[in-house]
Amino acid sequence: MASNPDREQLLSEPPDANRTTPLTRLPLELLAEILSFTSTPRDLLSVARTCKALCYQLLSPGAAYIWKNMRDRIGLPDPARFKVPVKSKKNPTESFALRVRVEPFVGREAAYAAFVFDGGWCQSCGERTDSMYASYSLRVRLCNMDECMEEWFRWSIEHQRLILRPTHNVPDGPDLPTYFAWSTVPVLEHTSNLWLYFATPPDGVTRFSLLEKEKLRLNLKEREGLSETHMAELSFENYSQSQQFSAGSKILTEASYKKLKKEKGRANIWIRFCNALLAWQSKWRSEIKTLTVFNKDVTMGFANDEKWEYSELMEHSSFGRLFECKILDRERIEPKELDRLRPIVARELRDFHEKQDRTAAKHLREKNIDHIWKYYQKLMSRTNEYPTLPSFPVFLTLPSVQFLRSPALSAAKISVETATADTGFMKDMIKHEIGKWEEQVKIDLLKTLDPSGALLEEWKKRVPTSREVHPVNRLDARWKCRICDTVENRYARDECLDFMGVCRHQCKESGGKKRKGKTTRPWSIDNFVKDQQACDAIRLCLQQLCMSPENEKLAVREIDWALWICKRCDPPLLLRSSNLLGHSHRHTDEMILERVSSEAGIWSSEVIPTPSGLTQWLVWDSRGTAKSWIRMKNYACCHCMNAIVMERDKPTPEGQLPDFASQQMVFQDVINETEKLDFNGLRSHLAAKHKVHIVHDEDYYCYQDVVDYRA
Structure with a gap:
């Protein structure tokens, strides 16, 4: 425009x-x-x-x-x-x-x-209110809250000496000063039955007295020595006769008489005026109430004729504003106004219902997405039925899951919980699509393991059995993500992914975090490449164990019990099988591994430096239980220790067995001589001196057993 x-x-x-x-x-x-x-x-x-x-x-x-x-x-x-x-x-x-x-x-x-x-401030709660005075004479204003009315009534009962009734006859004359003085004080209007009721105590004994400010203004003094208990026991007449005012005499002077008479005239004018105002206020409110009832009946009839909800008509259309204006203007709603507003209100209510439906559908979609996430977690817990699942962003792209997120399902007001129930048809559809997706991923990953396609063709010709392991599930099948070059926490020690890790991998965002169901780096099979270093390391282990990767269960059991020496490191380092994959990424060339026997001197299992997985626990739980162990000087560098041991250890002559006892003594002496470091100091030492920036279990020795990690 x-x-x-x-x-x-x-x-x-x-x-x-x-x-x-x-x-x-x-x-x-x-x-x-x-x-x-x-x-x-x-x-x-x-x-x-x-x-x-x-x-x-x-x-x-x-x-x-x-x-x-x-x-x-x-x-x-x-x-x-x-x-x-x-x-x-x-x-x-x-x-x-x-x-x-x-x-x-x-x-x-x-x-x-x-x-x-x-308006003004409520006498009870002190809040601002547009209400008129409840008592014009005493300038008392109350808001529309029932609590304030009840509180004021209770207060008026407790302070009845400040609230007088104009129902008694007070004669004029200087010989009755008490009666005459009372007629000069402003009182509550007698047109209000509630005020009259609450101005009279239930026991019938009424106590009246002048307001303190009125006594001061008229220069009158109440007789001293009359106790409150005595006042409560007196009747109205006896109490009035027991009071004496001013000049030390019961008879008023002529000047005082004229002064009180003038004040009485003022009070009479004021109370008559306030009574008239309250009478008008009562009539005013009665007219408004009658008008409100009439307009409400017209409105309800109008809503019933058009099949509209009364609350929606009043709250979500311009008719509600018309109703308020009519009450304020004290006018009735005319039929011609209804005819003029009918198409306008119909359009407004239609827009309101459309907006309401859109909002409800939006909330249902958001709720459905949350339920999809919970359903995904439910599938993850069923490892026997769903051993392999895609990552959540990929899970959302499945056709059946997309239908669960579609506006059509929200428009039909069907929740995900209902659609994915165990007796529902969506469960079988999702399971079928996950299996179909898994088979396609296996075919694509086979191509990354063998770009020539021979392995894929060989596998297709076979008739798979339940015991035969798919090539992508073998021990020597490992991949890395070339997009983010990161792995999930469970694969942090290996620094590579197996088949299940590839399926559930989700690339981290630029901030290093993941967003549930959202990613700027979508999952694709092209994101993964074969981790040649890890595959070669596993293959070397299997060769030395004389095992085949096809026999996975037996191979896993043998590898778990084996210990290895990496000859590629200088000095050589002792490795557990669990640290083998992660260690393989330190060498650009193929690893040189040697299996350690049970009697291999300083490389025996008795001097293994660190429990498996301790490093990840110290890094991830740095603010929890591991905090005290990080600060403790309990660690030594295995690179430095092994170098000293290699220098002191005497070579074994050919044809003779090594002196295991001597080697153990040398290693124990080196352990006692090496400086102890805390964990952060150890990491700095490894990075500065040995260029090891990612610490593994084989890089350091623990003097004291970390009992919290064992637990």
């Missing part, structure tokens, strides 16, 4: 602080006409708080009629009506209206609207 230079320039320009919206430049009459379509004073408050220009315009004296019209439209009580006539001191024949506590709202419609409709 071609770019719009003017639009890009407009978006790139910083906002101008002096720039104003067209709404602020409208004449007051047009602004009033626009605002007449709003439904509550809360909307006017939001507009007035948008910017300073609108605030000044709507709070100006000329805009008072906008607020007044809104107040009249919703039936909010007029604060100017709440007044009492008071005679003028200058002219007793004249009187004026007294609205002391209501006066801040008379002629100030915006402040009155904010007092009624603004």
Whole structure:
């Protein structure tokens, strides 16, 4: 799409602080006409708080009629009506209206609207809420949580002396100061039955007292010496007669009487005003409740006619926003609006269902992939039924497994667990495809062992038996990956792969790690080449043992018990059969091996330096149990030790047997003289002096048996 230079320039320009919206430049009459379509004073408050220009315009004296019209439209009580006539001191024949506590709202419609409709902080939990006052007289606001209502009611029971009821008659007169003083204190509105109930204790004994701040403001002092227990035992009348206030006398002075009478007038005006507000609030909420029930019935009928879910209609379409706006505007949903919204809502719900189906299918696919991995691990544990398995990325490419990952299976809402059950058909399909894949890999690997193809043709002509080993499973069949030149941990000592290792090999990523089911280096039979050094080493062993690679079981047993001397090393090193393959990669030329007899002097099994596999344990478990053994000075270099032994050992004359006892003494002396190293020091020594960068078991000698590895 071609770019719009003017639009890009407009978006790139910083906002101008002096720039104003067209709404602020409208004449007051047009602004009033626009605002007449709003439904509550809360909307006017939001507009007035948008910017300073609108605030000044709507709070100006000329805009008072906008607020007044809104107040009249919703039936909010007029604060100017709440007044009492008071005679003028200058002219007793004249009187004026007294609205002391209501006066801040008379002629100030915006402040009155904010007092009624603004939110605040909950008296119980302290959180911000948009709810109106629960008590306008005491300025108590509660949120919509039931816990806050219950907590406030419990508090009101415990602090009843702060909550008074205007249900008692208080006569005027200076001879009853206690009764008269009580009538000056703000009390809870009597229109709320709940508040009346919770202001009266269950035992019927009511205790009342002036608020502390009211006593201070009126300069009245309650008589001391009256205990709380005594107060609880008194009835309302007895307790009221037991109080004395001010001037040390029960009779008020004329000045105090006039002061209290004025305060009583203020309290009466305020409580009448608050009662009217609560009555209006109750009516307001009743109208909203009735309207909500009506609109909800219309909505449910609309959903039933169209066969839609009510919750989806309200939450996932524009109808939900219409419903909220209608409640805020206190309007009913009309049939013509339903006709206009029907195609829009149908399209929105269709899009929602499509998105929901896509999301569900995506989650099911992700779940299926995880279940495929678990199923793959399950197959790996069944070594008798599945002796050879491909790597997981290759496993995912099998046609039957691809079907398990396909959107068609997810769309049908079939899980992998159900499809791959032992009684399901997918199990046999996967097993058949794995066997077919394995046979093809064997044919391809035979070509790498014998590029001429003679071995493959010879094998095809044979009739294989259960005892005959396939050429790729023989001891002298080893491969290396030419892509990553790495092996899995189980083949780290051999540094090459057998047939099972080739099948399960997964090239590591650039970071040296593998990702489950994902690889940037896909598996291919062309990635593997014959490991000639390892194959030649095994072939030499079999020749000296007079064994054939076809007789695998017997050959494995004989090789495991044999010990070897590598004559290619200088000085020669003693090898276990388990270290033979890994050691063969140190020599570019063919190895020269010599089998060690049970009485071969210093090369006897009694002085074998290291348990088989100890090196891998020390390297891989460097932060676990092996940590203490790595730091221990318990190792010596066999290259250095064997060189010293070869120098000190006297050659045996021809025709005589070697002096085994003398050789043992020489070797023991060398062991005692050689410096002990920790494992990391040994690795540094081998790399620096002998150019051995990959340490094997035959490279060092252990003075103390590593019992943790034996365990």
